[in-house]
Amino acid sequence: MSTNEIENLPYMEKYNPYQKAYLDFWKESVADIRKFWDQEARKLLWYRTWDKVLDDSNPPFYRWFVGGETNMTLNALDRWKGTYVFNKVAYYWEGEDGSRRSVSYRELYEEVNRFSKALQDFGVGPNSTVTIYLPMIPELPIAMLSVVRLGAIHSVVFSGFSAQALADRIVDAKSKVLITADAYPRRGKPVETKKTADDAVAIAAKSGVNVEHVVVVRRLGTDVPWKEGRDVWYHELMSKYSDTTYVRPEPRKGDDVLYILYTSGTTGKPKGIMHSAGGNMVYVHSVFKWNWDIRPEDVHWTMADIGWVTGHTYIVYGPLLHGATEVLYEGAIDYPKPDRPWEMVERYGVTIFYTSPTAERALRAYGDEWVDKHEMPTLRILGTVGEPINPDVWHWYNEHVGKGRCPIVDTWWMTETSAAMISPAPGIATVTLKPGSATFPLPGIVADVLDEDGKPTPPGVKGYLVIKQPWPGMPLGIWGDPERFVKVYFSRFPPYFQAGDYAVRDEEGYFWLLGRADEVLKVAGHRLGTIEMEDALLKHPAVAESLVIGMPDPTKGEVPVAAVVLKPGYKPSEELKLELIKVVRDNIGAIATPETVLFVPKVPKTRSGKIMRRLLRDILLNRQLGDATTLEDPSAVEALKAAWDEFK
Ligand code: WT7
Numbered sequence: 001m002s003t004n005e006i007e008n009l010p011y012m013e014k015y016n017p018y019q020k021a022y023l024d025f026w027k028e029s030v031a032d033i034r035k036f037w038d039q040e041a042r043k044l045l046w047y048r049t050w051d052k053v054l055d056d057s058n059p060p061f062y063r064w065f066v067g068g069e070t071n072m073t074l075n076a077l078d079r080w081k082g083t084y085v086f087n088k089v090a091y092y093w094e095g096e097d098g099s100r101r102s103v104s105y106r107e108l109y110e111e112v113n114r115f116s117k118a119l120q121d122f123g124v125g126p127n128s129t130v131t132i133y134l135p136m137i138p139e140l141p142i143a144m145l146s147v148v149r150l151g152a153i154h155s156v157v158f159s160g161f162s163a164q165a166l167a168d169r170i171v172d173a174k175s176k177v178l179i180t181a182d183a184y185p186r187r188g189k190p191v192e193t194k195k196t197a198d199d200a201v202a203i204a205a206k207s208g209v210n211v212e213h214v215v216v217v218r219r220l221g222t223d224v225p226w227k228e229g230r231d232v233w234y235h236e237l238m239s240k241y242s243d244t245t246y247v248r249p250e251p252r253k254g255d256d257v258l259y260i261l262y263t264s265g266t267t268g269k270p271k272g273i274m275h276s277a278g279g280n281m282v283y284v285h286s287v288f289k290w291n292w293d294i295r296p297e298d299v300h301w302t303m304a305d306i307g308w309v310t311g312h313t314y315i316v317y318g319p320l321l322h323g324a325t326e327v328l329y330e331g332a333i334d335y336p337k338p339d340r341p342w343e344m345v346e347r348y349g350v351t352i353f354y355t356s357p358t359a360e361r362a363l364r365a366y367g368d369e370w371v372d373k374h375e376m377p378t379l380r381i382l383g384t385v386g387e388p389i390n391p392d393v394w395h396w397y398n399e400h401v402g403k404g405r406c407p408i409v410d411t412w413w414m415t416e417t418s419a420a421m422i423s424p425a426p427g428i429a430t431v432t433l434k435p436g437s438a439t440f441p442l443p444g445i446v447a448d449v450l451d452e453d454g455k456p457t458p459p460g461v462k463g464y465l466v467i468k469q470p471w472p473g474m475p476l477g478i479w480g481d482p483e484r485f486v487k488v489y490f491s492r493f494p495p496y497f498q499a500g501d502y503a504v505r506d507e508e509g510y511f512w513l514l515g516r517a518d519e520v521l522k523v524a525g526h527r528l529g530t531i532e533m534e535d536a537l538l539k540h541p542a543v544a545e546s547l548v549i550g551m552p553d554p555t556k557g558e559v560p561v562a563a564v565v566l567k568p569g570y571k572p573s574e575e576l577k578l579e580l581i582k583v584v585r586d587n588i589g590a591i592a593t594p595e596t597v598l599f600v601p602k603v604p605k606t607r608s609g610k611i612m613r614r615l616l617r618d619i620l621l622n623r624q625l626g627d628a629t630t631l632e633d634p635s636a637v638e639a640l641k642a643a644w645d646e647f648k
Helices: 003-007 010-014 017-031 033-041 072-076 105-121 139-149 163-173 193-206 234-238 279-292 309-321 340-348 357-365 391-401 482-490 530-538 574-587 613-620 634-647
Strands: 052-055 063-066 089-094 100-104 129-133 153-156 177-181 184-186 189-191 213-217 231-233 257-263 271-276 299-302 325-329 352-355 381-385 408-411 447-450 463-467 497-505 511-516 520-523 526-529 543-553 557-566 597-599
Touching: 017 033, 033 052, 033 279, 063 279, 072 139, 072 279, 072 309, 089 105, 100 105, 105 139, 105 234, 129 139, 129 163, 129 193, 139 153, 139 177, 139 257, 139 309, 153 163, 163 193, 163 257, 163 271, 163 574, 177 193, 193 213, 213 234, 231 234, 257 279, 257 309, 271 279, 279 309, 279 381, 279 408, 299 309, 299 340, 309 325, 325 340, 340 352, 357 391, 357 557, 381 391, 391 408, 447 497, 482 497, 511 520, 520 543, 520 557, 526 530, 530 543, 530 557, 530 574, 543 613, 557 574, 557 634, 574 597, 597 634, 613 634
Parallel strands: 089 325, 129 153, 129 177, 153 257, 177 213, 213 231, 299 325, 299 352, 352 381, 381 408, 557 597
Antiparallel strands: 052 063, 089 100, 184 189, 257 271, 447 463, 463 497, 497 511, 520 526, 543 557
8 A cells, every 4th residue: 555545635634633642553563564563473482483573575465574483372371370360250151041160260270271181192293283162161262372372373253154064164174173061051051062063973974084182071960872982071181181281372473373264255165264473363353452441350251152262362362462361251141131231240240342343232122121231340342253244233232232331343344354444442542423324444464445447435425345465464375275265355356355334434434334245144243155145055956946045134143044846746845944944044044044935936046147136135025226127037036025115
């Protein structure tokens, strides 16, 4: 980016002095990103400092902190030895059933060392992949840290995913070790994780990937199927290692893989986003500070699941890199009562609370009395992530949860970015908030909104969000598929990173994020690919063609609605509909459950054979804005519309 472009911010004149000061700081940071990130990286411990801050010789495969060596756990755990942090609570854990446990930094350190040793004895070492399929219990961060300590690579799979989805991820990552649990409570009922894990291991074996060790954490004490020689209880394994066990954190190169995390995109197969050992650590460390102004006495609570990137960054690595205290909650947010979160904020004295618009909408829908009866005097900052926040919900969050005195940090980012990219930064700046806007890019980040031709859009005009310069939290690539990485993120507006979101900037330069511009849905904040769901439907013998569209939903934001064309010989029925819904659940997980399955004679396509899901959605909603003339067969559209109208 040219300095000229950076200087050219006419709206600067309108800002208050604090805001101006921030923009000045930001300008300096992006004018020389190497200098800026070099300074940030020096705040952490390294075995060896880097020879080069950024190697950009092979774009878009940027390499950060080349020649440097470090280990995430050196900074998240060992660093706190001999300081007051070692006796501090790292996690306040609360089970859905009310069980409680707090884990100090010392205990975390000791357990991680013991578990690292155990994994090492299984042959896990640098660059081995370990799949983790655990509910929200302390052993989840312990497992992640233990893997990372060995220089191995974790792939955490959300505990709500199905056996098939877990198997796909085990196979893609070629993991020989799987860490799971017996069962965990969800709305008071046990979810049988071990059974699902066993099914996944069996499916993976058919693709030639043999899981050799399954470590099972006992959470509920339910009976579980067991395979001698392969399965081992976590507690039995750990009892073999004393609490003075020490494993040296394996030196990792700045551009080694830290972890992989699968996410949905515009094609069928979920992709393994690879984050780097040096860059992710540096970026997460800086952003966690900027977002939350984190201080020693804070109690931070990210109410999300570690199975998603929000949890990786804002429950595990971010807090631990700052020696902060984090809340880890296992269960449903409204169980047994809709004020569970507010009760917990008071119980633990939470000072910073971070969640998603989906959770905010759901909690709001129960009625203000549930939140109003809790004073929550300790709260000082609120955060939101995952979807655009509707101004109405923003005001509710501000008035009822924050009692009008907590800034709302709306963080725009994605699995691929490691941490927030566009968001307020109370840790370094005071910026006037606007409900529904994520405000400005963070230091070191240059974002823009482009039109179809790649030209910046004028204020008020919607376009595509891009990131114009590399940043340390960017992915190393897609696990096993470098070409796809280039294609998905860097082919539309090269050399920029294309987020896949619509955005608009206002007259004052504020960014407003407007949702996905591609075939990706956000269902209750979860990222799902329409094509992934269509592929699942095609696995059913009755289905000839399938279509999935995201329809608006007042709580979940979006819900998937499926339409199928049946093969000759099959007739629509309620039973078949339920079977098809089940196919999607079995292949992906309950989060992908279609709202309904419509039976149609034909899937509407364009003359060139493309399915225009967005246009079809607008037609179903009677708010046709796009150009429908390219759709080849109007009768197909009418049939779809009729099926939908009948469903409603
Ligand atoms: C997509 C990424 C990053 C953690 C959770 C989601 C949407 C995310 C916001 C926000 C508007 C947002 C985007 C993005 N998104 N945060 N503050 N305002 N939209 O990670 O599952 O990788 O999803 O979430 O559409 O592309 P993810």
